[in-house]
Amino acid sequence: MPAYTEPSLKLTAEGAKTLLAAAEARAREIGVGQNIAVVDAGGMMLAFLRMDGAKNLSILSATAKAETAASQRQPTGRIAAETEVKMALATGTRVTNLPGGLPIIIDGQLVGAVGVGSGTGAQDVDCANAGLRAIGAQTFE
Amino acid sequence: MPAYTEPSLKLTAEGAKTLLAAAEARAREIGVGQNIAVVDAGGMMLAFLRMDGAKNLSILSATAKAETAASQRQPTGRIAAETEVKMALATGTRVTNLPGGLPIIIDGQLVGAVGVGSGTGAQDVDCANAGLRAIGAQTFE
Amino acid sequence: MPAYTEPSLKLTAEGAKTLLAAAEARAREIGVGQNIAVVDAGGMMLAFLRMDGAKNLSILSATAKAETAASQRQPTGRIAAETEVKMALATGTRVTNLPGGLPIIIDGQLVGAVGVGSGTGAQDVDCANAGLRAIGAQTFE
Amino acid sequence: MPAYTEPSLKLTAEGAKTLLAAAEARAREIGVGQNIAVVDAGGMMLAFLRMDGAKNLSILSATAKAETAASQRQPTGRIAAETEVKMALATGTRVTNLPGGLPIIIDGQLVGAVGVGSGTGAQDVDCANAGLRAIGAQTFE
Numbered sequence: 314m315p316a317y318t319e320p321s322l323k324l325t326a327e328g329a330k331t332l333l334a335a336a337e338a339r340a341r342e343i344g345v346g347q348n349i350a351v352v353d354a355g356g357m358m359l360a361f362l363r364m365d366g367a368k369n370l371s372i373l374s375a376t377a378k379a380e381t382a383a384s385q386r387q388p389t390g391r392i393a394a395e396t397e398v399k400m401a402l403a404t405g406t407r408v409t410n411l412p413g414g415l416p417i418i419i420d421g422q423l424v425g426a427v428g429v430g431s432g433t434g435a436q437d438v439d440c441a442n443a444g445l446r447a448i449g450a451q452t453f454e
Numbered sequence: 455m456p457a458y459t460e461p462s463l464k465l466t467a468e469g470a471k472t473l474l475a476a477a478e479a480r481a482r483e484i485g486v487g488q489n490i491a492v493v494d495a496g497g498m499m500l501a502f503l504r505m506d507g508a509k510n511l512s513i514l515s516a517t518a519k520a521e522t523a524a525s526q527r528q529p530t531g532r533i534a535a536e537t538e539v540k541m542a543l544a545t546g547t548r549v550t551n552l553p554g555g556l557p558i559i560i561d562g563q564l565v566g567a568v569g570v571g572s573g574t575g576a577q578d579v580d581c582a583n584a585g586l587r588a589i590g591a592q593t594f595e
Numbered sequence: 596m597p598a599y600t601e602p603s604l605k606l607t608a609e610g611a612k613t614l615l616a617a618a619e620a621r622a623r624e625i626g627v628g629q630n631i632a633v634v635d636a637g638g639m640m641l642a643f644l645r646m647d648g649a650k651n652l653s654i655l656s657a658t659a660k661a662e663t664a665a666s667q668r669q670p671t672g673r674i675a676a677e678t679e680v681k682m683a684l685a686t687g688t689r690v691t692n693l694p695g696g697l698p699i700i701i702d703g704q705l706v707g708a709v710g711v712g713s714g715t716g717a718q719d720v721d722c723a724n725a726g727l728r729a730i731g732a733q734t735f736e
Numbered sequence: 737m738p739a740y741t742e743p744s745l746k747l748t749a750e751g752a753k754t755l756l757a758a759a760e761a762r763a764r765e766i767g768v769g770q771n772i773a774v775v776d777a778g779g780m781m782l783a784f785l786r787m788d789g790a791k792n793l794s795i796l797s798a799t800a801k802a803e804t805a806a807s808q809r810q811p812t813g814r815i816a817a818e819t820e821v822k823m824a825l826a827t828g829t830r831v832t833n834l835p836g837g838l839p840i841i842i843d844g845q846l847v848g849a850v851g852v853g854s855g856t857g858a859q860d861v862d863c864a865n866a867g868l869r870a871i872g873a874q875t876f877e
Contacts, residue, residue, distance in 0.1 A: 317751030317871045318842055321744045328740030355778030356510055384511035396552075402542040403515035403550035403571075419741055448740045458610030458730045459701055462603045467787045469599030496637030499795050502784035505749045513781050560600055589599040638792055666793035678834075684824040685797035685832035685853075 329359035335447030348375035356380040371430035378414030378428030389414035413437030470500035476588030489516035497521040512571035519555030520569030530555035554578030606706040611641035617729030630657035638662040653712035660696030661710030671696035695719030752782035758870030771798035779803040794853035801837030802851030812837035836860030
């Protein structure tokens, strides 16, 4: 008989803060003010920072990247071109295909996601990966 | 003289549950965790299930697929490419052209719709059709 | 075994137009410009008229009255005072306790609802009842 | 040093379905068509049923009750009267103080919540508790 509950792994506030601080340090290193959002596995906000110089509206895209990566369990930017707009619209614009969102996978389990926005796509992914590395989570190319 | 009312057919909760259970069984058979939404002819939710492993944000797209199929009385995915975004925007993103939404037509009458989301489009349609078959509703290619 | 579908009665556009015309005639008789909304059993708009002189924002309240009466299967205004605000908020303000919304019940079946707004509560109910009478639906005190 | 992750318990689709079926059985027993919503610990929908005769707009309030109980980790209806409207408004009407939402607590851990709506508050709580009992979760007076 299938069980009513199953064991799971949960990202702590400490984990979210450590990830965020490392992503921020990397952003400073490359000289880009970033918005950095860390969400739990359900896509709910855990930690957020808008660095000096970060674009205001990228608060929204960084958050959407994190929420999308948590939902899809993979980096953002991998939806086929012919589908990405349909998926965005079908979710009230909550799914984004902009690069910069990475799932937080520890011991093979999804525990959350990080979304970075304000730089180029490559810079955003770079900072997100720095965050993941700091807490021993899987990184992405 | 046209009448003020006309006889109609209504999907019961039993019909919705039976359809959902069959769609779920098919999803398990093909090894995909799906979101499955069943709505009435007006597009209002009757039954919903998020299976283990289904994408969170596909809760929204599965529901949008069901609502769209109920409104259009045909499977989702048939809007012309040059029109689909306009229709999504004109309805506040409630109309979607993602495949996976099928109308529930019994004895030639629309009684509701089912929307499935989290797999590929083909998997979503497959599970939706399994649901329709279980209650003797028309299926779709 | 419970059935998957059950027979039901549906309000036609002709029924909605006839109801609306009678409510409008009554509003003219008592000298009040009204907003009049007719919805189906699921709360979806069937017919609407803003008469000359009707308040613009009562477009919203007349519609909310109709949607509420369809959902509750009874006239609006009967929610206990200590509950009405909670119910409005818990439904994203879609449930209203303003008088002027009446369910359309024909042969004992709910087929829709009418909401009237811009006059006093008593005037609104008066016009709504005139509409109901015109199509042989149950009226309310 | 605080850890980056911590072990957690997660409600499965099987758990959500079993809870929902028991709540539905209780609703049938007391003769009330209910809307029943089961959400995960983050408030995201897992399973939903609108029984025959349930009020359409209570789809929304049942869902809000579940989301609120998951967030507050306690039954809905316990917010002080002078605060309830402020909290609803401050959360875009997502927090409700209507009774009928209960947290799902298993082995002392919050794993989700159930919200029931369409009956009286006491009936809603009764059905929600029947659901909790079926999966061995803590019940509430």
